[in-house]
Amino acid sequence: MNPAAAAKLGHWHARLDAWQGGDTLLLRSPAQAWCDRRAAGRLAVLGYHGVEDPSTFEAHLDLLQRRFVPVSLERVEEAAHGGWALPARSVLVTFDDGDHSVHTHALPLLAARGIPAVCFVIPGLVGTDAPFWWDEAEHLVRHSGTTHRVPPNQPDITVHTLKLLSERERQLALAELRATATAPCSRQRQLTTAQLRELEKNGVVVGNHTLTHPCLDRCDDDQVRREVLEAHERLTELTGRPPTSFAYPNGNVDERAHRFLTQAGYRSGFLYNHRLADPGACHPLRIDRLVVSSRTSVDRLETILSGLRPALFRAGRRAARAVARASQPLSSKS
């Protein structure tokens, strides 16, 4: 298949994915009923970031209360270490990055329903007004920032490319973007120590998401140690207890991080791979998670919780890869 046809296919795949009506059709399909029955024995770990749409997020929580069994991190860790099995239809709610909205919007809604959760925090940002680096990079590219370390592209694609650089190169690229952009990124409200403690007091456990959120597989050994263990020490000071749970930034697993987490006594580690989890069968430091956002429609959430949409997503990705391979000129194939 030629590149133009491959691009067209990719475009239609994206449009199909964005089609909300498709969620209603999927929800009523026999495939949903079959996946739903099959998913009952698995754990659904929902991976949110911020809460941009509190009313839809509230509808998510109502669905979880009505049809699922929200469980605590402690129960998941017990099950992952061979303890009591989790009840059918267990769900664990998690948030990555420690966006301020987790305190402002999510906490009251979770606390009112008694739904436990985990918030994976970047302690290097706590108590500051520094933006997340990926938000800053997008802003700088939108304001004519350039770096010779990645090809010029759309802001979101630039961020994606920056994640592929070594950590040192990424830092240098960011410095170049700052030096060349016409306007600096505005400051961002980050969680404070008092807010972290309030989260913990009200059922939202604070977990480790590294000190500054690099992609660990792009770091050298010292950087990995620092990112995992300094974050661990900082979070212990901030919350008054050592964290037991970790989420890999960008979902990028790293063997060295795994070793440091084991040394520091971590009981759980979470991926970001859009799969239902089986804590009785997986390694406790590699628990699968589902990708969701507070803007995900409730219909779509149901098809995610059944595992149907993740399965379709994987099938689409496999097809896109096959198309890309088939579109490569013969000389570049090995």
Ligand SMILES: [Zn+2]
């Ligand atoms: Zn993250």
